[in-house]
Amino acid sequence: MRLEPGDAPLARWLGVAAAIALPLAPRVADLAGPCAWRQMTGLRCPTCGTTRALGALASGDVTGALLANPLAVAAVVIVALWAVVAVAQTLRPRWRRRVVWTPAGRRAAAGLVLGLIVANWLWLLLA
Numbered sequence: 001m002r003l004e005p006g007d008a009p010l011a012r013w014l015g016v017a018a019a020i021a022l023p024l025a026p027r028v029a030d031l032a033g034p035c036a037w038r039q040m041t042g043l044r045c046p047t048c049g050t051t052r053a054l055g056a057l058a059s060g061d062v063t064g065a066l067l068a069n070p071l072a073v074a075a076v077v078i079v080a081l082w083a084v085v086a087v088a089q090t091l092r093p094r095w096r097r098r099v100v101w102t103p104a105g106r107r108a109a110a111g112l113v114l115g116l117i118v119a120n121w122l123w124l125l126l127a
Contacts, residue, residue: 012096015086016081046121047072067127071120 037045056065057076065073089096101109102119 012086012089016084019083019087044124046117048124
């Protein structure tokens, strides 16, 4: 993976949309109903606790959010950083860069994401 001069307009505008949507996430999370996966299987799903994590983050309880779903907290931090960069790139076009992935980098990133999802699910099942 490397950064090159250039623009990735879709990624940039999705980041701007995330900057607008992030403050609304706790309110949207309040509308979520019961987990269909858990009702059918009795097991927690990989995203179980995300609503509680968003609510805890909104009220400033980082520890509670991490205990509810650590991967959701990491995702919120990543999306928030992405949103800041996207807004900065929109306001300052000379800062625009695009990520160029090598095939090996793409496989490594996919493996890392899959590993984090599995580790998070194990954390939720065993906690």
